[in-house]
Amino acid sequence: MGLFRRRDPLQIIVFQTYGSNAQLYVKGRALEDENIDLTKKNFIHLLINSWKRFETDVIGNCALKLKLPNGDVHEFKTDGEGYFLLSLGKTDLESMCNEEGWLAFEVSYAEESIKRTIQLENRFPGEMLVPSSDSDFGVISDIDDTILQTGMVSLLKWRVLYNTFLKTPERRIPLAGAPEFYHLLHRGASGEKSNPIFYVSNSPWNLYLYLEFFLRNNNFPKGPILLRSLSAFFKRNKLKGPDDRPHKINEILNILKTYPTLSFVLIGDSGEKDADIYLEIAKMFPDRIKAVYLRSVRHKKKMLRVRGLFTEYKAIPVLLVEDSDQAIEHAKANGLIMK
Incomplete structure (x- = not known):
């Protein structure tokens, strides 16, 4: 037209x-x-x-x-x-x-x-x-089923369609305790920092305003929201080679490249590919990843697979959490947030 x-x-x-x-x-x-x-x-x-x-x-x-x-x-x-x-x-x-x-x-x-x-x-x-030069670290977080219940592990993904198309962002409820945990990470161990938060999702850019409204309405720290094109949304997320990586890996690598002296905390869930992606990133940058938090999902087979991925990996802290309180307790014990 x-x-x-x-x-x-x-x-x-x-x-x-x-x-x-x-x-x-x-x-x-x-x-x-x-x-x-x-x-x-x-x-x-x-x-x-x-x-x-x-x-x-x-x-x-x-x-x-x-x-x-x-x-x-x-x-x-x-x-x-x-x-x-x-x-x-x-x-x-x-x-x-x-x-x-x-x-x-x-x-x-x-x-x-x-x-x-x-x-x-x-x-x-x-x-x-433009993150402050005195930031303690940055946070890279998934959105889907990490802070926003989407239903990615539901049968035939029907809950994804229902939640996305038939619920306003005002009615979408964040996972319990998530806004508090993210604000604690944003403020760091001293409680006075402005650590950057980056939100990465496989959702298409068409949902940008929807997700921005949700984060703002539920008092999450403001941060860049990194989505992908609608055409890429319908392509399968397969890792075929260094020049054909999944959207999330590319976004995370770009962030790490942009801030070469900054370390990061990675937050995701155990439902889809976050565990695989974060493990690959942690192996590539073992000195720059402070911790990995993965929210447990109600799917026995997926949880067994994720636990198996990290059985032999001890280089950095990896925690599978049932709720935000567990993550907060671990972050305090590891000096990431204010006690």
Whole structure:
């Protein structure tokens, strides 16, 4: 469809990303505003909103502008699916961050891209995390069945469909104690740090606003949410070689590469592939992984397999936990959080 035949107002969804003092990294998508209300509880509205999240009208090959707090402006374009990725070498980005390390900026449509009336103001906010140099460590966490019950281990994955399409993020309940545990990790052993939290999921980018709302509504520490394209979502997650790794491994490796002096805590669940992925990462970077926490799932066969993976592995602490209290107790004993 052509850009200029569209009638709905335009919007730009800017994903929360991460970078460094010398690297600006901005990612997002330009598309029509489908007016999705994430708080709607009516069954019909749930179905309509679910359809809208995946039936998106994108603004492809369109010129955009980025404006930084210091007045610098950078121009770039979206790809054919409306996505954009801007990675620039910069200097002294930390001076523009707030005390939690977030750099705020604005993205807008370039004037030559706007050939029809926009009902919304042509200013769309975005944020990039620049972790503090005195962070104790970073946290890389799965979302699905780790902090949000999705039903990935259910028969035929029917609970995944029900929870994703027929529940608003406002009605989704986080796993007990998870927000408290993540805030303790965020503040570190002294209780005064701003340790970065990275949320990695196999969900498609179409669910970004849904997951962002859920995390914010349930008081999780703010952090970049790293998802994947809808086309990749339907591909099987097989490890075929160094150039064809699963989404989660690539995201974790990118984070480790971006912050070469920072160590990490990995959090996931025992239901799918988190145990395999985290074990591979721990073997690759044994000096940079402080601990691995895996939430136990109610699936005997999967739990037996996961326990078998770590039977002979003793290089770093690996804990299979039934609840967040066990993880908190272990983290206190290992000096990760304040006692």
